[in-house]
Amino acid sequence: MVDKSILLDNKKFTVGTFTDSDKLLHAVETLRKKGVKIFDCYTPFPVHHLDHALGYTRTNLTIGAFLCGMLGSLSGFTLAYSMNVVDWPMIIGGKPQDINVFTSFIPVIFELTILFTAFGMVIMFFARNRMMHGIKEDLLDRRQTDDHLLIAIDNSEAQSLSNDEIQTILVNEGAVKVKGNVEAFNTSLTTEEDLEIVIGNNEGAAVIN
Amino acid sequence: MYTADIRKPLVLGGKTYTDVTNDVCRPIENKPTNSWWLGFSIAVLLLLILAGTLAWTVWEGIGTWNVNKSVMWGWDITNFVFWVGIGHAGTLISAVLLLFRQKWRMSINRSAEAMTIFAVFCAAIFPLFHMGRVWLGFWPLPLPNAFGSLWVNFNSPLLWDVFAISTYLSVSLVFWYLGLIPDIATIRDRATSKARKFWYGFFAMGWNGSAKAWGRYEVVALILAGISTPLVLSVHTIVSMDFATSVIPGWHTTIFPPYFVAGAIFSGFGMVLTLLLIARHVMNYENYITSEHLEAMTKIILLTGSIVGVAYITEFVIAAYSGYEYEQYAFANRMFGPYAWAYWTMMFCNLMAPQVFWSKWARTTPWFIFVISIVVNIGMWFERFVIIVTSLHRDFLPSSWVMYHATWVEVGIFLGTFGLFFTCFFLFAKFLPVINMAEVKTIIKDNE
Numbered sequence: 001m002v003d004k005s006i007l008l009d010n011k012k013f014t015v016g017t018f019t020d021s022d023k024l025l026h027a028v029e030t031l032r033k034k035g036v037k038i039f040d041c042y043t044p045f046p047v048h049h050l051d052h053a054l055g056y057t058r059t060n061l062t063i064g065a066f067l068c069g070m071l072g073s074l075s076g077f078t079l080a081y082s083m084n085v086v087d088w089p090m091i092i093g094g095k096p097q098d099i100n101v102f103t104s105f106i107p108v109i110f111e112l113t114i115l116f117t118a119f120g121m122v123i124m125f126f127a128r129n130r131m132m133h134g135i136k137e138d139l140l141d142r143r144q145t146d147d148h149l150l151i152a153i154d155n156s157e158a159q160s161l162s163n164d165e166i167q168t169i170l171v172n173e174g175a176v177k178v179k180g181n182v183e184a185f186n187t188s189l190t191t192e193e194d195l196e197i198v199i200g201n202n203e204g205a206a207v208i209n
Numbered sequence: 210m211y212t213a214d215i216r217k218p219l220v221l222g223g224k225t226y227t228d229v230t231n232d233v234c235r236p237i238e239n240k241p242t243n244s245w246w247l248g249f250s251i252a253v254l255l256l257l258i259l260a261g262t263l264a265w266t267v268w269e270g271i272g273t274w275n276v277n278k279s280v281m282w283g284w285d286i287t288n289f290v291f292w293v294g295i296g297h298a299g300t301l302i303s304a305v306l307l308l309f310r311q312k313w314r315m316s317i318n319r320s321a322e323a324m325t326i327f328a329v330f331c332a333a334i335f336p337l338f339h340m341g342r343v344w345l346g347f348w349p350l351p352l353p354n355a356f357g358s359l360w361v362n363f364n365s366p367l368l369w370d371v372f373a374i375s376t377y378l379s380v381s382l383v384f385w386y387l388g389l390i391p392d393i394a395t396i397r398d399r400a401t402s403k404a405r406k407f408w409y410g411f412f413a414m415g416w417n418g419s420a421k422a423w424g425r426y427e428v429v430a431l432i433l434a435g436i437s438t439p440l441v442l443s444v445h446t447i448v449s450m451d452f453a454t455s456v457i458p459g460w461h462t463t464i465f466p467p468y469f470v471a472g473a474i475f476s477g478f479g480m481v482l483t484l485l486l487i488a489r490h491v492m493n494y495e496n497y498i499t500s501e502h503l504e505a506m507t508k509i510i511l512l513t514g515s516i517v518g519v520a521y522i523t524e525f526v527i528a529a530y531s532g533y534e535y536e537q538y539a540f541a542n543r544m545f546g547p548y549a550w551a552y553w554t555m556m557f558c559n560l561m562a563p564q565v566f567w568s569k570w571a572r573t574t575p576w577f578i579f580v581i582s583i584v585v586n587i588g589m590w591f592e593r594f595v596i597i598v599t600s601l602h603r604d605f606l607p608s609s610w611v612m613y614h615a616t617w618v619e620v621g622i623f624l625g626t627f628g629l630f631f632t633c634f635f636l637f638a639k640f641l642p643v644i645n646m647a648e649v650k651t652i653i654k655d656n657e
Contacts (some may be wrong), residue, residue, distance in 0.1 A: 017401040056420070062432060087357055090360075112376070135414060146226070
């Protein structure tokens, strides 16, 4: 396990915990309307329209996927053409091997297009999300992959409202728990006692509800 | 939240997010049950038969099979096409139904995708071993050759198959793994033992469910579905071209690509139903795999079974109408020749049997669906057997007409692939979530 934080290192967050995706979505909209900058949301499942509500633009991964696909097509053609036409034409039944046999290269070109698109896109996806085998995860709540939906607000960021006001809004929007001073922790290769200490330390400022 | 009043809920029992996690993680976090051990032991036993018969084939040679100069493809290629076909339902459920926004796919796509991958493993064994010298199995790859610059032949459907099947396997694996990551992260965060924390942590790749990641994840899943759809169609099209581009009467048919694709989906859904009906019963997933799901799948079986039936009849009519004596004989020989029993088994299992699904009772009664799903599996195996063996055993030259019956080695390898398939499936059911938790959590409140 690589002992490396991904995104949240040494930051402290105000975290609102929800148990309903509609309430979370509404809270995000309300906070953004009041000019509060939200660091990110963490949910156990994809919440529809949450990315729009947070103001995220659509990912450019599709363009990368298209380019990978093009590279795949080109590789497929180059592979077949260079082997069967340029380097060693395999004459079977007197039939010529030239650019006219291109049509029988199409299946291979097609398969390599798909292969390059899929792998290229998924590798780019992992890179973009800083995902890697063995990297340590950064969690703000142990149940954020189970049944808790979180809104995380970076405490070091300048906000239009005071932290207390933000916490009140979160409570009013239906957060079941609001914490003011949460640090990221991880669960893999951490003993239960360590985990209790970390979570215990996070029971900071305003624990409401 | 979108609700359609004419639809029933997709998940029953008023489940909460917590319930979904607990229900799906229970078999992973608890000790395996006795029924798991029983099933797993039988599967491993069959797997040992596979190892033994394959070892004997390699040691003694292809002579241990009954394939001969006329019937050079027998049970081996029959089984290959059978297993590849079964794989298609998984991709259909996860990719095509995602594009069509069919939310009922969500509680069955994970196990169907797993089935795809394991079925392709089983399929790959046959072309590799039927070449005789399995240690030279890398020869179909486009590698420089020890004897000079002779490369593989890109005009051959057999080479297209190498590319198609390997792309299909690797893209299916990527698609499956991508869908597993959020669920692996869920298990990681619930894990209590050190080993489980490490391994699930390792494979979760640091996933923490950030909204940014989910946004990208959904786009990537959509594009993967978009490219998997033509891929799955291409794979069985190319498999059918292994036959259709030859000049053998009975194989040389332009209807083959769509007919094989429909047949593949048909057989795949047969196997999905067989597996899911067992899994839902043993693992108590009746609230997730509801009778709505069963009904939707039986409707697909009815549709694709009928397409396959129409293809059988079309094929026969075209042969009769062709005025080509050899083609006419090939089909008459199928229906009334020495393998007529196989032909009529196929007709009964694939054309007649699925028609019972016109009845609502048949579509919603699990034990009955289970019986029909087995019938479909048998029928689709016979379809490939009929196409391959009856077309070959009586060719243009009557002096080379032969009968073909499998030896115990061929039967053993076929039974053994079931061992491989079920061993993989039992391990999957023990170590990975059989139901996609993240996706099911998005639909527990929906009626659609």
